Amino acid sequence: MSVWDRPEPPHPPVPLDRGSIIAAAIALADEGGLAAVSVRKVAARLNAGPMRLYGYISTKDQLFDLMVDEVYAEIVPGERPGDWREALRGLAHRTRQAALRHEWLADLLGGRPALGPNSLAVTEATLAALDGLADVDTVMRAVETVSAYFTGAIRREVADLRAERATGLSKRDWQRASGPHVTKMLATGRFPALSRAVHDGTEVAAEVSFATGLDWVLDAVAAKLARPAG
Incomplete structure (x- = not known):
């Protein structure tokens, strides 16, 4: 039972x-x-x-x-989303916020579907927002793709938070401590692409990175949903 x-x-x-x-x-x-x-x-x-x-x-x-x-229950949408993008974006951000309040949730995301009443309510609201946009298999793959993105991003962010507490070093402190080793390795010339990323890349806050990646995934899903079947 x-x-x-x-x-x-x-x-x-x-x-x-x-x-x-x-x-x-x-x-x-x-x-x-x-x-x-x-x-x-x-x-x-x-x-x-x-x-x-x-x-x-x-x-x-x-x-x-x-x-x-x-x-x-903290992830169930409070009202019907306006469209499928809003539904999936809201799901991702509410799940992230819940995981930051309850970090252990990150360890239990993914895997077999959760079957409790609140979990089923979240799934129902999400699928209902995409209902009729494509065949059911395409809709399921779209939801799975977005879920895979935010699950991985949430787990990485929570892992960073745990590492910071375990070491007592903020991300910036860790980067500063690791700087001499990274500088020496990049100076070998063996890692040109990584060197460009380190020197020219822009560091952004976790929530900005999460939102940007999510929008890219949603753009890809939108392209698939707009493609005629066949």
């Missing part, structure tokens, strides 16, 4: 419900990442015995499913 079909136990002796379990698990993950989440730790947070939680969930993976769906 999936966690979504599992009924809550009736009349527990100590007040406990699925919502409080999810909230406790998310709080633990926000504080210490997914490694900080276990059935035992969630139970301790709620001052309940671990066995009590097994009336609501069977595995830690089910707990993760519940956590992800709770965060997907």
Whole structure:
């Protein structure tokens, strides 16, 4: 039985419900990442015995499913998007914002589809915005392409944030510390393209890079949707 079909136990002796379990698990993950989440730790947070939680969930993976769906409530569009580009752009930016609030989400993005009610609501709103623009397979590939872009970009950004905390060095500090080695390697002449990128490229903020790449992907999707079938 999936966690979504599992009924809550009736009349527990100590007040406990699925919502409080999810909230406790998310709080633990926000504080210490997914490694900080276990059935035992969630139970301790709620001052309940671990066995009590097994009336609501069977595995830690089910707990993760519940956590992800709770965060997907932050990603559901508040109103119907004006067009498909707005729908996909909004999905990407809301997912990024949710992942920056809950960094552990980046570790659970991608893979098999999330099947909770909020996750399904996000998928429904996204597909509805593209409905009728092309055959269903083309629509699915379009959504998968945009999702693959923002999932990878979000994971990279979160990895940078974690590295900064782990090392105590900001991105600029890390670049400064790595400068002598990079300068020496570029001086060999073996990396001319990289040298041009380092010396002539413009560094932009993470949100600007994310938005720019997203627009390029959406342009490519638009070209595909405009192409006659055949």
